[in-house]
Amino acid sequence: MKITLKDGSSKEYENAMSVIEIAADVSEGLARMACAGSVDGKTVDLRTVIEKDCELNILTANDEQGLRTLRHTTSHVMAEAVKHLFPNAKLAIGPSIDEGFYYDFEAEPFTREDLDKIEAEMKKIIKQGNRLERFTMPRAEAIQFMEDKEEPYKVELIKDLPEDAELSFYSQGEFTDLCAGPHLMNTKQIKAFKLVSSSGAYWRGKSENAMLQRIYGSAFNKKEELEAYLTHLEEIKTRDHNKLGREMELFTTVDVIGQGLPLLMPKGAKIIQTMQRWIEDEEERRGYMRTKTPLMAKKELYLISDHWNHYKEGMFVLGDEADENAEIFALRPMTCPFQYYVYKQSQKSYRDLPCRYGETSTLFRNEDSGEMHGLTRVRQFTISEGHLIVRPDQIEEEFRGCVDLAKYCLTTLGLENDVTYCMSKWDPNNRDKYMGTEAEWNQVQDMMRNILNHIGLTFTEEEGEAAFYGPKLDIQAKNVYGKEDTMITIQLDMFLAQRFDMSYVDADGEKKRPYIIHRTSIGCYERTLAWLIEKYAGKFPTWLCPEQVRVLPISEKYADYAAKVEAQLKENGILATTDCRSEKIGKKIRECRLAKVPYMLVVGEKEEADHLVSVRSRFEGDEGAKSLTDFIAAICEEIRTKAIREEIVQEDPDQKTKEVTK
RNA sequence: GCUGAAAUAGCUCAGUUGGUAGAGCACUUCACUCGUAAUGAAGGGGUCGUCGGUUCAAAUCCGAUUUUCAGCUCCA
Numbered sequence: 001m002k003i004t005l006k007d008g009s010s011k012e013y014e015n016a017m018s019v020i021e022i023a024a025d026v027s028e029g030l031a032r033m034a035c036a037g038s039v040d041g042k043t044v045d046l047r048t049v050i051e052k053d054c055e056l057n058i059l060t061a062n063d064e065q066g067l068r069t070l071r072h073t074t075s076h077v078m079a080e081a082v083k084h085l086f087p088n089a090k091l092a093i094g095p096s097i098d099e100g101f102y103y104d105f106e107a108e109p110f111t112r113e114d115l116d117k118i119e120a121e122m123k124k125i126i127k128q129g130n131r132l133e134r135f136t137m138p139r140a141e142a143i144q145f146m147e148d149k150e151e152p153y154k155v156e157l158i159k160d161l162p163e164d165a166e167l168s169f170y171s172q173g174e175f176t177d178l179c180a181g182p183h184l185m186n187t188k189q190i191k192a193f194k195l196v197s198s199s200g201a202y203w204r205g206k207s208e209n210a211m212l213q214r215i216y217g218s219a220f221n222k223k224e225e226l227e228a229y230l231t232h233l234e235e236i237k238t239r240d241h242n243k244l245g246r247e248m249e250l251f252t253t254v255d256v257i258g259q260g261l262p263l264l265m266p267k268g269a270k271i272i273q274t275m276q277r278w279i280e281d282e283e284e285r286r287g288y289m290r291t292k293t294p295l296m297a298k299k300e301l302y303l304i305s306d307h308w309n310h311y312k313e314g315m316f317v318l319g320d321e322a323d324e325n326a327e328i329f330a331l332r333p334m335t336c337p338f339q340y341y342v343y344k345q346s347q348k349s350y351r352d353l354p355c356r357y358g359e360t361s362t363l364f365r366n367e368d369s370g371e372m373h374g375l376t377r378v379r380q381f382t383i384s385e386g387h388l389i390v391r392p393d394q395i396e397e398e399f400r401g402c403v404d405l406a407k408y409c410l411t412t413l414g415l416e417n418d419v420t421y422c423m424s425k426w427d428p429n430n431r432d433k434y435m436g437t438e439a440e441w442n443q444v445q446d447m448m449r450n451i452l453n454h455i456g457l458t459f460t461e462e463e464g465e466a467a468f469y470g471p472k473l474d475i476q477a478k479n480v481y482g483k484e485d486t487m488i489t490i491q492l493d494m495f496l497a498q499r500f501d502m503s504y505v506d507a508d509g510e511k512k513r514p515y516i517i518h519r520t521s522i523g524c525y526e527r528t529l530a531w532l533i534e535k536y537a538g539k540f541p542t543w544l545c546p547e548q549v550r551v552l553p554i555s556e557k558y559a560d561y562a563a564k565v566e567a568q569l570k571e572n573g574i575l576a577t578t579d580c581r582s583e584k585i586g587k588k589i590r591e592c593r594l595a596k597v598p599y600m601l602v603v604g605e606k607e608e609a610d611h612l613v614s615v616r617s618r619f620e621g622d623e624g625a626k627s628l629t630d631f632i633a634a635i636c637e638e639i640r641t642k643a644i645r646e647e648i649v650q651e652d653p654d655q656k657t658k659e660v661t662k
Numbered sequence: 663g664c665u666g667a668a669a670u671a672g673c674u675c676a677g678u679u680g681g682u683a684g685a686g687c688a689c690u691u692c693a694c695u696c697g698u699a700a701u702g703a704a705g706g707g708g709u710c711g712u713c714g715g716u717u718c719a720a721a722u723c724c725g726a727u728u729u730u731c732a733g734c735u736c737c738a
Contacts, residue, residue, distance in 0.1 A: 109666055199733035200665025207735040211665055214733070242731085247673085255711065255729045311738050333738075368663050371736065433738085467738050486737085555695045583701085590699040602698075 004055045020046040020185055023058045034058050035066035035189070036182045043069075045182035047134050061221035071096040073132065073184040074122075074193050074219040075103045080175035081121035082107070082215075085114075091177065092153040092203060092212050098482065099229070100196065100218030106153070107213050110198040115215065119195050129188035130173035134181060142167045146178065153203065154178050192226035193219035196233075236480040241533035242374030248538050248596065250529070250546075251375060260372035260379030262526065270546035270575070271532075272382075272525045276360055278642075279384050279409065279522045286405060288358035288386060293338035295362060299328040304499055305337045306435060310468045314365050331364035335385040336518060340500045343389050348504040353514060354390040354398050358521075361385040375530040376485055383524045388517040389502065395492070395515050399451050402490045402519040406475060409488070409522045413544075414644040415477065415535060419487065421457050423448060424465030424472040434468050435495045444494050445471045467518075469495045475523075480534045487531060491518040538596045543639040550597045551578040552588045554604035562603050565628065572632050574639070599635065601628075 003022060004010045011025065019037035023030050023046070037044045038057040043065045050056065059066035075094035078101075082089050086107055094103030110118075137145060139158065146154040157178060158167060170179045172187055184190070194217060201214035220226040237243065245251050250268030257263065264272060280290070296318065302308040307315065311333060319328040332338065339357045348355065362382045371377050390398045410416040426434045426441050434441070448471050452459055459473070466472055475488035493516040497503075503511045522528055532540060542548050549569055553562040562578045569576035579588045585602065592600045637643075 111666090197732065198666080201734045202664075205735075207664070211734075213665080216733080253729080259729070307738075314736095314738070365737080368736065370663060370665095370734085373731095377737075469738080552698095554697055557695065584696060584698090586696095586698050587700055588698085593699075600698095604697075 001051065002053045003050065004053075006057045016049050016051040018047050018049050019044060019056065019058070022050065022056060026058070030058055030060075032189075033060040035061055035063075035069040035184055038063075038065065043182065045134065046185055048182075067219075067221065068096040069182050069184060070190065070221070071101040071219045072179075072182075073187065074190050074217065075101040076132075076170065076172065076175070076177055076179070076183065077122050077125050077187055077190060078118060078195070078215060078217060079103050079105075079177060080125055080172065081118045083175065084121055084125075085117055090153055091151050093157070094177075100216060102201075102214050102216045104201055104203070104212040104214045106210065109200070109213055110215060115195040115198060118215070119193075122193070125173070126187050126190050128173065129186055131186050132170050132172045132183045134168055134170050134183070136166055136168050139163065139167060142169075142178070149176075190219060191221065192223045193217060194226060194230065239480055239534050239537040241376070241479075241530040244538050245375060245530065245533050248533075250533070258379070259369060260367055260377065262375055262378055264526075267546035268529060271529055271540065271544050274544055274546075275522060275525060275528065276384075278412075280358070280360060282405070282408070283356075283358045283384075283386070283521060286356070286401065288356040291339055291342050291357050291359045293335065293342070293359060293361075294332070295364070296329045296331045297338070299330060301337050302330055305496065306468065306499065307333065310433070310435075314367070316364050316366050333363055333365045335359055335361040335363070335383075336387060336496060336516075337500065339385075339387045340496070340502055340516075344500065344502055348389075348514075350391055350504050350506045350512075353504055354388050354394050356386065356388045356398075358384070358386040375526040376479065378526055381524045381526045384521045386519050386521065388519065389497075389504075389514045390517060391504070391506075391512075392515060395447065395517070396451050396454065398517055399448075399490065399492070400455060402517060402521075403455055403457070403473070405521045406488045406490065406519075410475070412642050413522075413528075413532065414541065415487075415531065418477050418535065420476045421452075421459035422465070422474045422476055423452060423459050423461045424467075424474050425461055425463050426466040426471065427464035430464060433464075434466065436469075440494060441471075444492055448473065448492050467491055467493075469493045470518075477531055479531070485527065485531075486523075487527065488520050488523045489518070490520075492516075493518055539598070540596070541642065541644045542598045542635065543642045545596075545598055546575065547577055547595065547597050548575040548639070549577075549599040549601060549635065550588075550592050550595075551576060551601045551603060552585060552592070553578070553580065554585045554602060556580070558604045565601060565603055568628065569632065569635075572636055574632065574635055599631075601631070 001016075002010050002012055005026065011022070013022070017025075019039070020031060020034060023034045023037075034046055036059040037046055037048060038059055039048070039050065039054050041055075043059070057063075059069070061067045061070045072095065075096065079091055079094055082103070082105055083091075086105075088107070090106035092104035092106065094101065142158050143155055146158060154177075161167065167178065168180060169176055170181060170183050171177075196216045196218060198213060198215045200211045203209040203212050218226070218229060220229060245268065248267065249265050250271070251262045251264050253259075253262050284290070299308060299317075302312075302315070315333050316331040317328060318330065320326045321328055339359065342357060343355055360382060361384075362380060363385075364380050367377060367379055372379065388398050388402070407416060410419060423445075425445055428438060428441075449461075452473065457473075465474070470491050470493040472489050472491040474486045475490075476484050477487045478484050497513050497516055502514055502516075504514055506512045532544065551562045551566050551569070553559050559578075559580045562580065566576045566578045579591070581588070589600060589602075638645075
């Protein structure tokens, strides 16, 4: 057989050979480094025997799949160590994940000290250098094997595998685990690993199941890479919006006010006001009409919209439901029905459509107590909500318009390269969650998919993520820890118009049902602010800064003059303040930096001329003396064009995911 | 909602096996009137998240509760 290697060279073998044997034949060094193989693009175990011609790539820890294998084997070593130290622990599953691996155990919660002991035990195991052996077992024998070992979770896993599935096991020394592999040849190949944390996790990810204990860890090819990863974990904490946003006094929380109810402080509120003014004006330019509708409504409204059936758990209900005569209200979790009644206020002609309604809408959602997080998951938030009531022939164009608006928002904020698009579909196996029939869902989902394809968006599709009334285009972004959130959503709805009896009179004189597009433009302001904090590490583009220029008189003597400069800046619409405290100029500059104020004007010399300012920016450092007029013109231009200076992005330590945006 | 950890001055934190509460920064006052990352001195400020219990005595031990954090689950 002929084996074609990565570099294009090929080798001929007479007999079937395993991947590791071929690797050893290429070079001893390669065999030592080998983590897995890739046969015609498919990742395989090193023990896999190759019998026919193929393209073979020996994967090392420098390859993604090789690294995953290394991490997976490390999770087995961790499981062995846990069994040594905690013999009563039961094994669940232990896969590799994006940045490392985990293993779930039924056990008492692990402390950091436990993790340190487990690490030490793992080092011993690695030092022993046991070979990993792969073998298979017939189903009945495999079940018996795991029952003998008193591993109920493993038994359940085997029983849930298809009857004809091959049941493979890997053993290292005395430790054996059910596992599909692939794995390293020897535990000795693990050079650098660290157990990062532990916490509870449900068996099979279902909250009705038992809570197991999960240990997270990571492994790398080299010690330096591990060190770099651990440093990276520390670094991202410094741009975590929940920490930085509080430090910068953008928001805070108060015990007695409650969970998920952050207070936006003056600076945070200013940023949101800037975004809100911008987006409201932009929507108006794009033909949206503003509405301002109530924050609550009677229960009956939500009965019509079906939120009472589908979403009551998530709503704040006011009034005594037990009292039949009592009026029951609920704070609104969405704006949809309110804007529908604006539409319904008059009979609409096909000429009135599309009807684009926009509202800066505050919503209330009663999230479970463990779900709240900073500004990204809250119980009250404000969203750039909108509903477009459209004729069938307008769906595509209007949907495109929404995508275009969303992209405009993202681009202006410098975030367009940080998002992924996901089409969220219903789950045909969970009909209770959704309105309508299978045929209706297929129709509307096909419609959305076609539009997205026409637009040329790259998107994934997810089942079971739709709204109860229709599929969504979700625009997703990851936070500094890699956790994904929906930032913007555009939804297609063919059900609610009917429930609310919305109609228009078509050209043929017939009453017809419109379609509804639910959408956000900039998304939820709180969440977007959180995203911006992390993206820019608090160093916002100037137009978004709550304080754009700080005037720093070098001593109190120049306080009056500084006040004049500040007034002049303000006259030009620049958000300016003056630091009049009688302190050293160096200290003032330091405080400016801490506050991440983009421009500092140091004043103190020639009092009456136009060049009395020395400009420092966080970008270029000392820009030297400048004409105040020129300075103002430059800043105004930067604010007007919503410029994002490359330097802001380049300072980003997490360069992997962020690209320079202009 | 679940598992775990945490809560001490505005902030960051120390506080030994239970014995009247500490530092740095910030703040106030005074002096200094200053040129690019910290001028000096003095001062004010905490029922140790809240409630209950054990004890002669609780920041410290126990229970409940609120909030925060990590993860899981959830996110129309």
